[in-house]
Structure formats: structure tokens, C-alpha cells
Amino acid sequence: xxxxxxxxxxxxxALMAPMVIVHxxxxxxxxxxxxxxxxxxxxxxxxxxxxxxYALFVAAASIHAGIGIRNVLSEWSPLAERTAGIxxxxxxxxLFGLGLRAVAAVTLP
Amino acid sequence: MAGVPTEVQAEPKPxxxxxxxxxxxDEGRYQDYAVPQRQNQTVLDVVTYVQRHLDxxxxxxxxxxxxxxxxxxMTVNGRPRWTCRTHVAKVxxxxxxxxxxxxxLPVVKDLATDMSRFFExxxxxxxxxxxxxxxxDPIEPIRPDSAMRIAASAAIECINCGVCxxxxxxxxxxxxxxxxxxxxxxxxxxxxxxxxxxxxxxxAVAARGGCHACHTHQSCQAHCPTALNPxxxxxxxxxxxxxxxxxGEITR
Numbered sequence: 340x341x342x343x344x345x346x347x348x349x350x351x352x353a354l355m356a357p358m359v360i361v362h363x364x365x366x367x368x369x370x371x372x373x374x375x376x377x378x379x380x381x382x383x384x385x386x387x388x389x390x391x392x393y394a395l396f397v398a399a400a401s402i403h404a405g406i407g408i409r410n411v412l413s414e415w416s417p418l419a420e421r422t423a424g425i426x427x428x429x430x431x432x433x434l435f436g437l438g439l440r441a442v443a444a445v446t447l448p
Numbered sequence: 449m450a451g452v453p454t455e456v457q458a459e460p461k462p463x464x465x466x467x468x469x470x471x472x473x474d475e476g477r478y479q480d481y482a483v484p485q486r487q488n489q490t491v492l493d494v495v496t497y498v499q500r501h502l503d504x505x506x507x508x509x510x511x512x513x514x515x516x517x518x519x520x521x522m523t524v525n526g527r528p529r530w531t532c533r534t535h536v537a538k539v540x541x542x543x544x545x546x547x548x549x550x551x552x553l554p555v556v557k558d559l560a561t562d563m564s565r566f567f568e569x570x571x572x573x574x575x576x577x578x579x580x581x582x583x584x585d586p587i588e589p590i591r592p593d594s595a596m597r598i599a600a601s602a603a604i605e606c607i608n609c610g611v612c613x614x615x616x617x618x619x620x621x622x623x624x625x626x627x628x629x630x631x632x633x634x635x636x637x638x639x640x641x642x643x644x645x646x647x648x649x650x651x652a653v654a655a656r657g658g659c660h661a662c663h664t665h666q667s668c669q670a671h672c673p674t675a676l677n678p679x680x681x682x683x684x685x686x687x688x689x690x691x692x693x694x695x696g697e698i699t700r
Contacts (some may be wrong), residue, residue: 342689343700345660415619 344406351403351438356395390446398408405431465540467494469506470548473555478546487545491524494545508559510519515673519607520558523548528614530607530673550614550615561613566610567590574652577637578622588642600639603623603632603681605674612668612678628668629680631659638688650689651698654669659685 340348364444371377383389409427463485468478474551481498492510499506506689510520515533522531524544525539527549536545553561580590590597612628613619619627653659659682668678 340660341656341658341700342654342693343659345686346690346693346700388486414618 340406340410344409347402348406351399354399355396355403358392358399361392362396380445385448386446390442393446394439397435397442401431401435401438404434405420452598455675456555457499465536466544467496467498468544468546469495469498469559470507472553473557476558476604478548478566485536486509487535491522491529491534491536491539491545491547492520492674493524494536494662495531495547506559512591518607521550521609521611521614521673523550523614528611530609530611530669533673542563543587550610552614552616552619553610561610563610566608566613566629567627570608572632572652573626573658574645574649575633575637577640578643578648580642582643590641596639596641599684600636603636603676603678606632606676607674609673611673614669615671617667618661618663619663622657622661625661626653626657626659628662628682629684630666631662632676632678634659635684638685647697650685650692652691653685654693654700659689662686 368374405427407432409424412418412423412426416423418426465483465485467481467483469481470476471479480493481502483494483497483502492513492664495506495508496510499508504687508520508522510532511517513520513532515530518530520531521528523529523536524531525544527539530538531547539545545602547559548553548557549561553563553566554686556562592601594597606629610629610631616625616628618625632655637649638646662679662682663678664683665681669680670678672678689698693700
């Protein structure tokens with residue numbers, strides 16, 4: 340890992356820390372108020388705020404996890420660092436795609 | 449009194465240590481020796497006994513015997529230690545010692561490792577002081593209570609024994625990683641106001657294999673025989689390199 344990757348990983352971690360708290364608060368709120376799936380979809384569908392929030396979260400998580408996976412692969416697998424980087428980037432892209440698909444499924448009108 | 453049998457108290461046999469020493473290079477095996485146990489006996493005393501009385505072909509390295517030169521570190525019962533300051537009573541309560549070469553370094557022979565990579569990394573981290581004055585200039589006044597001097601003092605007493613390098617998981621997994629000792633040295637120089645190569649040094653430790661590769665496992669701190677905390681020094685370098693990047697002192 341170099342300074343550039345370090346900044347991306349710590350930066351995304353700093354971004355995700357408050358977002359995880361918001362996410363957990365939302366889960367507790369939904370559970371305590373007995374919101375059904377239909378209730379939740381009724382609130383988040385078409386919401387630019389929730390869509391942007393979770394799209395940003397997915398982007399940060401994909402970058403953060405991608406860098407972590409790159410470290411794991413380069414340190415624990417026989418892959419060369421460049422190959423590990425390519426594999427980790429592919430993993431991050433898949434994560435980003437799947438995450439955005441899930442966000443779109445519940446927030447697009 | 450005549451006719452009364454006298455009981456002769458047999459001199460107790462000195463107890464023996466069961467010692468296994470690594471013999472060979474990277475390929476080899478542990479060989480067992482019996483070494484008399486003495487009071488105030490160090491692990492280096494044990495190795496020296498074997499070499500002088502049992503097997504003169506045993507190779508190991510030592511110099512000062514008082515914990516200053518950093519040349520006698522070995523793996524003792526699974527942990528890297530400075531052998532000249534490690535008492536047998538402390539590490540071998542059951543009378544058994546297994547002594548091998550330091551890990552994460554190639555073995556020259558038996559208990560002696562090749563420290564070249566360790567010191568190459570030290571140089572890569574620009575661990576050499578870069579003077580900014582000549583002998584004709586006045587001596588730089590440095591306040592002992594200045595923040596930089598306090599930071600440097602906390603890390604300065606490294607003897608380069610290689611114990612932290614042998615204990616470090618990241619060194620084991622990443623051959624490019626500079627290691628705790630080299631980065632700790634860099635941190636002392638970054639905090640030396642007389643040094644003239646701070647940007648170059650920060651650039652060197654911010655590169656691939658530098659301070660950002662550290663996983664903060666803190667094995668270096670746990671094993672350092674002089675009770676230094678290289679993890680804290682590396683954390684300092686992480687912060688300082690980010691500051692240097694933000695101010696344009698170094699590039700990514």
C-alpha cells in the first residue's frame with residue numbers, strides 16, 4: 340500500500356463511519372415502528388435523498404473493500420501485486436454494480 | 449564416633465537444560481544438547497557453552513554481551529529475543545530451550561542470519577542523517593521539551609537487533625515492506641530539526657512498502673527488547689506523510 344491507496348482507504352472509512360450509524364438508526368427505527376416492506380418502499384421510492392445516500396455508501400464501500408482485498412491478495416496469495424490489483428479492481432466493480440442495482444431497485448420510482 | 453555409620457551426602461548433580469539448537473541453513477533441523485544449568489545464566493551463555501564445549505562447528509553471532517550492539521538476537525522458545533539479556537530462568541522454567549535463527553531473514557548458518565535485507569530497508573527508508581551545517585557553524589540549540597525532540601527521544605534507543613523485523617507479520621507477508629526498525633529510524637530523523645532530507649525521507653516512506661503497509665499488529669512493540677514502540681513511530685509517519693502531501697511537500 341502506498342500513500343494514495345492509504346488516503347482512499349482512510350477517506351472512505353471516514354465517510355462510511357457516520358453513514359453506518361445512520362443506516363443502523365434507520366434499521367432500529369423501522370423495526371421499532373413496525374414498518375413493513377411496503378411502508379419502507381413507499382418512503383424511499385423516488386427519494387433522491389435516500390438514493391444519493393446509499394449510492395454514495397455503495398461507492399465508498401466498493402473502494403474501501405477493493406483496496407482491502409488487494410492487500411489480502413497481494414500478501415496472502417501467490418498473485419503478483421499487479422494481478423492482485425486487477426483482481427481487486429474487478430471485485431470492487433462487481434460490488435459497486437450489485438450495490439447500485441440494489442439501491443436502484445428500492446429508490447427508483 | 450567409632451562404629452557409627454556416617455552418611456555421606458552426595459553432591460547433587462547440577463541440573464541440566466535440554467537445549468535444541470537449529471543446525472543448517474534455511475534447510476536444517478533442531479539438534480539436542482544437554483547443558484549444565486547455572487545461576488544467572490543467559491540464553492547466550494547456553495549457546496556459547498555448546499559452541500565451546502560440545503560442538504565447535506556451531507555458528508552464532510554476538511559482540512558486546514550487554515544489550516548494546518544488537519547482534520545476538522535469536523528465536524528463543526518461539527519468540528524473538530536478545531539472547532545476551534534474556535535469562536534462562538525467565539524463558540525456560542521447565543528446563544527446555546529451543547533456539548533458532550531470527551525469522552524473516554535468510555539463514556547464513558545455524559543461528560546466524562543474513563541481515564543484509566534488514567539494513568537495505570533501513571537505507572531505503574533514508575535512515576542516514578543528512579547534515580545541514582558544517583563543523584564551523586554553531587551547534588543547533590534543541591530544547592529537550594520541544595515536541596519534536598520528545599518524539600525523537602521516544603524512538604531513538606534502537607539497537608537494530610532485528611527482533612521487531614523478525615516479529616512482524618507484514619514483513620513476513622510483504623517482502624517490500626521496510627519494517628519497523630527502518631521506519632522507526634526514519635521517524636527519529638523526521639523529528640530532527642537539523643536534518644536536511646525530510647521531504648525525500650517522507651517520500652521514501654510513503655512509497656510502496658512504506659509506512660502505509662503497516663497493519664498495526666503491534667508485534668514490534670510487544671517484542672522490542674528496549675521497550676520502544678515502533679508502531680507509534682509508524683503511525684506518526686502516516687500522519688506526517690499525509691500532512692506533507694496536503695502541503696505539497698511530497699507527491700502521491
